[in-house]
Amino acid sequence: MIPTLEWTSEGVRFLDQTKLPLEETYVLATSYQQVADVITTMVVRGAPAIGVAAAMGVALGVTRSQAATIGDLSTEVRQICQVLAATRPTAVNLFWAISRMEELFYTLERKPDATIDGIRAAMIAEALKMYDQDIAACRSMGAHGASLLPKEGGVLTHCNAGALATCGYGTALGVIRSAVEQGSKIQVFADETRPFLQGARLTAWELMHDGIPTKVICDNMVASLMRRGKIQAVIVGADRIAANGDVANKIGTYGVAILAKEHGVPFYVAAPWSTIDLETAHGDDIPIEERAAVEVTHHAGKQLTPDGVGVENPAFDVTPAKYVTAIITERGVLRAPYTEALQSLETAAVNG
Template sequence: MTYTLGWDDGVVVAIDQRVLPHELRWLRLATVEEVIEAITTLAVRGAPAIGLAGAFGVALSAHLHADPAVVRADAERLAKARPTAVNLAWGVRRALGRLDQGAPAVLAEASMMLAEDEATNRTAARLAAGLVLSLTPDRPLRVLTHCNTGRLATAAWGTALGTISDLAGRGLIEEVLVDETRPLLQGARLTAWELAEQGIPHRLLVDSAAAAAMSLGQVDVVLVGADRITARGDVANKIGTYGLAVSAARHRIPFIVVAPESTVDNTLAHGSEIVVEERAAAEVTSFGGTPVAPAGVAVFNPAFDVTPAELVSAVVTERRVWRPNHGAELARRITEALGEGLDLSGVYTDPALFGATAGALAEEFRGSFDAVLGLASGGLLLGAALARHAEVPLVLPGNPVAPGTRVLVVDEVLGDRLGDAAELVWGSGGTVAGFGVLLVESGSGDAEKLAPHKVVALAEVSG
């Protein structure tokens, strides 16, 4: 695959994304100032792509200047060219880490990052495609995407758009709905161009039509990229993403974020800490150089918004499928399946939901238990599924356990019989690893009775 930026004979080369789709123009950036300008004017854009541009910018400075102090000063300016995407500072920092070994080593590091980019994207896209297929109908899919997350945004293959390419290669895309992505139309200009280049069926829609498309049943899944992801899973992405997530949640449509692991910023706990770039008013008040609004009108033009983790079905990177909202989604599904009198039979008759509950409890207590004690009826079914998932023995009610065995006690609803079961475990010389249940009644005080042991209830209802 042809990279969309790189190094050629002492200069940084990149496709000028400002003139697409009407012209395919390559820029030759011979100074650090030109690299910075290309980033700030969106000639080069997309979080992974600007990270690579930053790395090659450092390589360019090292190529031009023998003084490390000059290179470090250039690196600082490059890292600050755009504030929201964490990849830019990451790319600059990684390339700068080789400066002590000389300019060729810096260039080698940037070139290695370029090669890694395609492999990273393909792996993430493959993981995301598998997740999409597990969450959507068994037929060719209608996918909605926002902004541009293809090879233009990453140098090769793409993240969310790479996932679409992966699915299309399997014959599993019916149609892609492409948000135009105001105000600079990255969807209309860039994503539609990439989809046409690949021959993938697509339609363009104005951003404000996305919710209507969902309400009309035209969307099976929403796939987007990211510029920064916090430790809790809040996602900064192109302005308009938050609104898509709200609409997707309303219509129970999976909302999946695909991004490289380098986009995750574990130094930030919450989305409110992300610095959101605000761009020039002229991007909104004019189009193609022609004014479209009254002179002097006040403008709010953030380049990005932040989608709370609670609205994200999953974040997929090259390393993992991360579901920051999995607990809330699972709780909703359990309470929806609940019958009268705390009847949880609806959970057991839904194989996907039942499997998810066992998996969630196994994850909550990962590595802390050697056996599962499932209490009578539904608790025994849950215990059997959990034991199978965790590959540990199932202990039947009333049976002794080997001394020293760490036992996870599970039941349908948090209540007194969990404490009674714990007494049996202790009487056999075992230890209680914790208590896991599907449901707890709020205000019951049952969790406090089991202190100091860890208690996990997957859902809560009013008592």
């Protein structure tokens, strides 16, 4: 298990993903404000990991609060949640996790025998429960999706949807791991994923750590490799999936999906149910984060572009559902029409 994040008595400990693959160092967040900064600066990234990090941030804020009464603590919890919710707008797991922690707090505060210490303990327990549930969900996704990948051949990934993007095992990379564990001979092609290079830095590091054959390719090499028959499947993660099956993922995913469709290559999305946003009808309504221009103009502290040039740096794009062969979740594999498939699984879960 790659230690993406961990609750400790001193605070929340994060593997600093901005330093990988050359340095394996850790950041200790001792306040909810520091957790928010860790999320914003992408020390921790990946929708599932961001969600659990935010839950731990809420628990940390409650634990470190000096509130004398539950009423005062309630006011602080609203502020804590607002700060954490403002970190990154696209990944719906962030808001799902914060909402879950808020709902628990407001349930606990209404109990006649509620105490601040009791609330603190329950909030920590809930964050740790979400951590364990994320790992279990990833393993279930792997089990559901492994048979979709080729027994032998090339599989393309984009960005990092592995253990580093979750609490462990991974979503898209979890499916690859599960397939390899079942005997598949997979050659992974990892898109470098400009401009932040999550594929080149993180996916390659992870898969080499596990001994899974991996080649890093520039993002603009995908079409050529598909035309040459080197890629038999594409599998990516997601930061938000709309009710109609439109998928928001790291910028560049949309182009990969179009290329896969053109070349007859199946395009799979692996994501936990917490990434499903049934309140958002379609992808056009998903907020897309615009990140700092310096991520494009500079690399490793070195300027690459002329002074004063304009920059656009959307962190995500939306892949229409028509390009998605299947969506893999811990609840099973879904196929089009996704509006009916997603609603059916949600109804089944609600009804037990």
